[in-house]
Amino acid sequence: MNSKMNAAERRWVALVKEQPCSVCEAPGPSDAHHIKQRRHYTVVALCKSCHQGSMMGWHGQRRAWAIAKMDELDALDVTIRNVNTSLISN
Numbered sequence: 001m002n003s004k005m006n007a008a009e010r011r012w013v014a015l016v017k018e019q020p021c022s023v024c025e026a027p028g029p030s031d032a033h034h035i036k037q038r039r040h041y042t043v044v045a046l047c048k049s050c051h052q053g054s055m056m057g058w059h060g061q062r063r064a065w066a067i068a069k070m071d072e073l074d075a076l077d078v079t080i081r082n083v084n085t086s087l088i089s090n
């Protein structure tokens with residue numbers, strides 16, 4: 001996946017990975033979860049548990065997501081807000 005990203009896409013994904021988890025707010029660095037393959041601007045910052053956790057994660061039973069009452073678009077909104085805030089404050 002990384003090899004197909006251009007420089008601008010890599011920069012955005014790197015910014016996303018600096019953010020806290022968009023579901024549980026665990027501090028970064030976070031994973032960058034792709035909502036859709038090869039769409040590198042709609043990536044969500046997630047901790048390992050909320051991403052790949054077999055019980056809690058999006059790629060598992062999604063319990064953290066259910067507890068937070070969030071779907072991928074809700075989490076994407078949080079990610080973009082956090083990236084924007086980090087850019088403003090830097």
Ligand SMILES: [Zn+2]
Binds near residue numbers: 023051
């Ligand atoms: Zn999390």
Ligand SMILES: [Zn+2]
Binds near residue numbers: 033
């Ligand atoms: Zn993922």
